[in-house]
Amino acid sequence: MNDQYKSGFAALIGRPNVGKSTLMNCLIGQKIAITSNKPQTTRNRIQTVYTSTEGQIVFVDTPGIHKAKNRLGDYMVNVANKSLKEVDVILYLVEPSSFIGAGERHIMAQLQKVNTPVILVINKIDTVKREELLGFIDIYRKEMDFAEIVPVSALKADNTQELIRCIMQYLPYGPAFYDEDTVTDQPERALVAEMIREKALRCLEEEVPHGIAVTIERMKRRGKITDIDATIICEKESHKGIIIGKQGAMLKKIGSSARTDIEEMLESRVNLQLWVKVKKDWRDSDFLLKNFGYNPKESE
Numbered sequence: 001m002n003d004q005y006k007s008g009f010a011a012l013i014g015r016p017n018v019g020k021s022t023l024m025n026c027l028i029g030q031k032i033a034i035t036s037n038k039p040q041t042t043r044n045r046i047q048t049v050y051t052s053t054e055g056q057i058v059f060v061d062t063p064g065i066h067k068a069k070n071r072l073g074d075y076m077v078n079v080a081n082k083s084l085k086e087v088d089v090i091l092y093l094v095e096p097s098s099f100i101g102a103g104e105r106h107i108m109a110q111l112q113k114v115n116t117p118v119i120l121v122i123n124k125i126d127t128v129k130r131e132e133l134l135g136f137i138d139i140y141r142k143e144m145d146f147a148e149i150v151p152v153s154a155l156k157a158d159n160t161q162e163l164i165r166c167i168m169q170y171l172p173y174g175p176a177f178y179d180e181d182t183v184t185d186q187p188e189r190a191l192v193a194e195m196i197r198e199k200a201l202r203c204l205e206e207e208v209p210h211g212i213a214v215t216i217e218r219m220k221r222r223g224k225i226t227d228i229d230a231t232i233i234c235e236k237e238s239h240k241g242i243i244i245g246k247q248g249a250m251l252k253k254i255g256s257s258a259r260t261d262i263e264e265m266l267e268s269r270v271n272l273q274l275w276v277k278v279k280k281d282w283r284d285s286d287f288l289l290k291n292f293g294y295n296p297k298e299s300e
Contacts, residue, residue, distance in 0.1 A: 006055030008171035011084060011116075014093035015103045019123045023093065023154035024048055024059050027164065049178045055168050056176040060087060084110065089147075089170040090118045091163075096128045096136045096151075100143060108144050117147035117170050121163060126153040189216045192262055196230055196274070199258040203250060204242065211235040212243075226268045231275045243276045251276065 012020045028048045050057040084090060092111060094104060111118050120140055125133060137149050148166045152159045193214040200212055211234060218229040232254075234240055244251050255274045263270045 003173070005173065005175065006168055006171040007058075007174050007176050008088035009058045009060060009086065010089045010091055010167050011060045011087040012091050012093060013084065013107065015107065018093040018095055019154045020093055023121070023123060023152070026154045026157050026160055027059065050164065051176065051178070051180045055171055056178065057164070057167055057171065058177055084114050084116060087116060088172060089167055090114070090116050091121050091167070092118050093121045093123050094140070095124050096122050096133060098136060098139055100139065112144065118144070119148045119150060119163075119166055120146040122149065122151040123154055125151045126156050126158065188266065189219055191265060192216055192219065192228060193230065195261045195265070196232070196254070196258045199261075200232055200243065200254050203254050203257065211239070221268065224269055225271055226266055227271045228262070229273045229275075231277050233277050233279050235278070235280055237278055240276050240278050
């Protein structure tokens, strides 16, 4: 490995729904983080890895920074704040807008407390005119002293290579953390659970609020087929009926759309069985949060 090789950690932060997961999937060229038009879909820090001949960037996709409403919310905020202090560079994602709201000011106040260089990434530039963009850049530049300001479109992969180049500038020299084939540190079971959760959120749209989790009860390969048994956990009996749907139609729809993504990731045929269980107030129970893979102690 050459002496000029760089490797380090980059945190992706921003308000819920600014496109952090879409950007991360775009940069590493593979779908790892779930995307949904509902905010706060990312609940754990997902580490993904970008490797090139110049260096390796380990992206930490943190949950959105917001005011917590329950134990799960506390956990998500703690994880986000902790990761800001443990990385080499912070990517702060915003949408192109001339209005800076209370949510953005809250995040900038947190960023000014850390010594880590911050790159402002203005995402979704495909939704505005080029000439408007300069105005948005100017507004943010007056708010805070950013190390760099990079406009991108994660959806169209526009200007993302420029962003990679900027990140590399702030990484220390050193050997890679992961071998070049690694794209994520998430175990397969966690990725499968996230894919099912994404499809459930998409299929249900506004009908069931955010309170669903997915647990993988069994995942076993037999020859060219992978058998997966998974349970969708919801908070209310009424939600259970909606998730199952008339004569099981909704559950079938969630299962078949999830199966496509899972088969692509596992490179195997998948036999997916889904169940639905009600666990009241699971988002406020430390025991249940831990059971579903969110460890509140880890974030403190």
